[in-house]
Amino acid sequence: MEEQEEATGFEAAVRQAVGDEDVLRFMDSTDSYLTLLDSLSSTLRQGWLDLAIARQSMGASRINGALLDHKSHSAATSVQVDQEDVDSMEAQPRFTLRKWALVADGKQCYEEQKMGEDKFPGKTGSLQLRHRGDSQLSDEKTSESGAQLDVDDQIQKERAKLLSMFGTLISPKLRAAQLSFETALETFVEIANMRSAMLSSFDRVRNELDHQKDDTVPIPSADLVVYDVDSCATKGLFGLPIDA
Amino acid sequence: MANRAQIQTNNSALIAMIADEDTIVGLLMAGVGNVDLRRKTNYLIVDSKMILLMLLSFAYEKCSLCFLETTVKQIEDAFKEFSTREDIAIVLISQYVANMIRFLVDSYNKPVPAILEIPSKDHPYDPTQDSVLSRVKYLFSAESVASGRR
Numbered sequence A: 001m002e003e004q005e006e007a008t009g010f011e012a013a014v015r016q017a018v019g020d021e022d023v024l025r026f027m028d029s030t031d032s033y034l035t036l037l038d039s040l041s042s043t044l045r046q047g048w049l050d051l052a053i054a055r056q057s058m059g060a061s062r063i064n065g066a067l068l069d070h071k072s073h074s075a076a077t078s079v080q081v082d083q084e085d086v087d088s089m090e091a092q093p094r095f096t097l098r099k100w101a102l103v104a105d106g107k108q109c110y111e112e113q114k115m116g117e118d119k120f121p122g123k124t125g126s127l128q129l130r131h132r133g134d135s136q137l138s139d140e141k142t143s144e145s146g147a148q149l150d151v152d153d154q155i156q157k158e159r160a161k162l163l164s165m166f167g168t169l170i171s172p173k174l175r176a177a178q179l180s181f182e183t184a185l186e187t188f189v190e191i192a193n194m195r196s197a198m199l200s201s202f203d204r205v206r207n208e209l210d211h212q213k214d215d216t217v218p219i220p221s222a223d224l225v226v227y228d229v230d231s232c233a234t235k236g237l238f239g240l241p242i243d244a
Numbered sequence B: 001m002a003n004r005a006q007i008q009t010n011n012s013a014l015i016a017m018i019a020d021e022d023t024i025v026g027l028l029m030a031g032v033g034n035v036d037l038r039r040k041t042n043y044l045i046v047d048s049k050m051i052l053l054m055l056l057s058f059a060y061e062k063c064s065l066c067f068l069e070t071t072v073k074q075i076e077d078a079f080k081e082f083s084t085r086e087d088i089a090i091v092l093i094s095q096y097v098a099n100m101i102r103f104l105v106d107s108y109n110k111p112v113p114a115i116l117e118i119p120s121k122d123h124p125y126d127p128t129q130d131s132v133l134s135r136v137k138y139l140f141s142a143e144s145v146a147s148g149r150r
Helices: A002-058 A101-119 A121-130 A140-166 A172-214 B021-029 B048-059 B065-084 B095-100 B102-107 B131-140 B142-149
Strands: A078-085 A091-098 A226-228 A233-235 B010-019 B043-045 B088-094 B114-118
Touching (some): A002 B131, A091 A172, A140 A172, A140 B021, A172 B114, B065 B088, B065 B095, B065 B102, B114 B131
Parallel strands (some): B010 B043, B010 B088, B088 B114
8 A cells, every 4th residue: 555655646746847947948048038038029020210311311202112013923932840749648849941042052052963974974064054153163072062052143133022012213222121031030930830839848847737636645745755766765955765 | 728639840931020011011021921723811010000990990989990990900800810821920010000900819819829928119018908918927926835735
């Protein structure tokens, strides 16, 4: 009988320790969620300010919602959704921002194309002809950095393309606003991840609380019980056994 | 438990937006705008005109109630559409717009798409109105913890 009581106390203490960890994780994610929202507010405020300055210098008719592109087109920036297993019981979504995904895909295609051309050296000349000065660059590292520069150029072109709906000559503040909103997008994705972590840990804490409510055995107070993970022993205050 | 549902993975999901004009314009400049072949967009601009109509509707409750219904209905429809589309991973909604359809936002509990309430230019973010925080805040009250310990 005593052994059974001891086992139940041990189980409760284990649950308590796991519950404390979940509570800590929950509090931590809530804090991060609020901090990220604060940071988002600052970033968005900067973006709105830059947009307002650009509107003031270019004129209200040059920057408004009526100029938005309504032709069919795909989003240049998207989100990748994966499933992240926190433990064996639960899964939570994991969001990853794919900035300028079309360009990145292009880079991948470029790399794949390059690998294919390495296999068939006869075709490499055609690639070199496309880029001015590439004939002098034989080093692989240099060509990689060249490809990176190419991608950066493509990204700059994509940025300019998106701004072109407001005209050819645009205020530098509009470019600054674009960068602010890009930063805000990164924060959005971080907030979405934090939100899913928060809700996941909240569910576990709530389950724990429900479990404790259903439990008929009184649970020892957290400040009196120390759970030793290595020895799997439950000790009371000053190392005394809990039933002593 | 919403999180126990199987999460559908997606390599290139969209970000949908229901917000004021400046926020939408800014985010479209960042490259999240998408228009499909049927010319359906992934955003809804809740502009000042719409808000003015709503205020008018409140002022002349009887004669122009239809304006209010149409406006809130537009937001409701957009929210329902964005939260059920499989190609959308995150729905951004300005908090003051979310307050207009609070019953819908609060009843939503799926992990994907994630609904995020964001600040708008004229309305700063208020954590006490956030649907996610109001869902989890009962854990912070002493009564819930005490009842759990009993």
